Amino acid sequence: MAEMRLRDALREALREEMLRDEKVFLMGEDIGLYGGSYAVTKGLLEEFGEERVIDTPIAESGIVGAGIGAALGGLRPMVELMTINFSFLALDQIVNTAAKLYHMSNGQLNVPMVIRMASGGGSQLAATHSHSLEGLYAHFPGLKVVCPSSPADAKGLLKRAFRDDNTVIFIEHTANYALKGEVPEDPDFLIEFGKANVLREGTDVTLIGYSGSVHQATRAATMLEEQEEISAEVIDLRCLRPLDMDTVVESVKKTNRAVIVEDAWKFGGFGGELAAQIMERAFDWLDAPVARVSCKDVPLPYNRNLEFAALPSEEDVVEAVLGMFKE
């Protein structure tokens, strides 16, 4: 084990996978000379050369499409789109090509590609640069969607993504890049997709988060314990597709209450899917309606006070939980 920040854990994963498999290469916006806009790929150009670490023009659709072609040609590309906000420009390639070829070709073509992108608000970047779209990508059958919240998960899941024969949308919350944690150094360290992580055990309520919102959930759990003597279980989904509903349902059957915490908008969002599945599978165990703590239904403003008022906080989570215990 070694202590490192999440961005360094991601870099280690990329390095190890490039060393392991010569078919792995990286392409993306400012990943080479600049070192990646969140410094994830720093030093990789020097180590692996420009054949395997390719700086691309700003052409999201073009480079994702090229990644698809490279994958069809037998390589294992990683495409970095800098931020998830720019992935709208590549949405057609992701949804209509990468997610569809395997099924539509009757299993003849598959697209083993990893698309990395930074997600989330909270940095005063205003509405166009603050999206949380994990749930959007999870909507499409054919894609896998992974969103780690800790350095160890980031490494294990990213390495696992390169072993997958399908397109993996790998989403990194910007607030998580500087997080520190213990990370295994074993080059065979992988984390299986579709296994949620119970970060904290509890008996009174289940808090479910993913990507950035795991941390609000965890802080809320501490507050609930210290201030309210409420024991909260915290689940990090880690992957939205495949989704580990079993772990969630098992927990809700134990605690009888569920609060979903997410940075995305509530309306039409992934939290609604979770709430529906909890209802379908654990209705009789619920002592209160499933609660959702989400982003307020507005584009995120630049102003710090306004932005923070829009984003979900641990206080919001605590409030939602307390609401469940009122008669």
Next chain:
Amino acid sequence: MTTETSLSSTDLGAEQLGKFLYEMMLIRRFEEKCGELYTKGKIRGFLHLYTGQEACAVGSIACLEDKDKILTHYRDHGHALARGLDPNRVMAELYGKATGVSGGRGGSMHLYDVEKGFLGGYAIVTAHLPVAVGLGMASNMKKENFVTLCIFGDGSVGEGEFHEALNLSVLWKTPVIFFCENNLYGMGVPFHESLSTEIPKLAAAYNMPAVSVDGMDVLAVHEATKKAVEHCRTGNGPYFIEAMTYRYRGHSMADPELYRLKDEIEKMRARDCIVKLKGQMEEAGYLDEARFQELTDRVEQVVDEAVQFSEESPQPGIDTLFDHLYKEPANG
């Protein structure tokens, strides 16, 4: 545009020319039959017929080797047949049958045959152009030296991805032939109303060699593509061909064709690729009535067989609905 070709200016023999003629006739008859079957409700969904454009597919694809790849647009039956996909299985796909080249999951616009390097019809205009660049990257990185023939229509050139793909392809020197079948209309809009310049100039702007050829002349298409393949194969990066062509039928079976006059269609039919090659071969003594009848009969037989095969083929089982959703990981 290049000048008129004649048999004397090519080194193609009677056998090769006969193959061209046969393939164009097969595509023509296959497509006519598809039109009939569509009106009978045997083929559903969108159906875009390729009649009139046969010289483009046959002339270009003949230049490829087995290891080369093809990506094309949704008007893709002609390219599939020219690449040697089994007509039975192409027709079965249009029927949506389990024996179809895409198992009945793709339909007319999404034909695939990996064994033949036929990596699909793409039904989102221009989506396959960046994909072709990626295949070119793989060819270069793996030193496999295969060429990707990327076929699209004039409707593609207004899309941003067209420009992204051309730029990337030149930057990264990928062995891709960008082959534009300019049939003069993007659905019902004449291409000169959609584009402020000429198509080859767009390629030239990205420093890509570009030519315009008569797409109604299989020999001209073949000649141009041969040069393009040579250019790509020897490590010079991409090459652009505009083939001026014409579709005799509407954009799809739903097209009332209010945007063009019957006159125009008749004028273009006078330059028909099959009639033209037939005439040239007769003149050279490569073809007589008996031989032509033989080809006609063979084509009829192949198409009839394809229909019969498709009629008799099973529907995909409902229990296969979730097949091919995710490929199981190789390890881990």
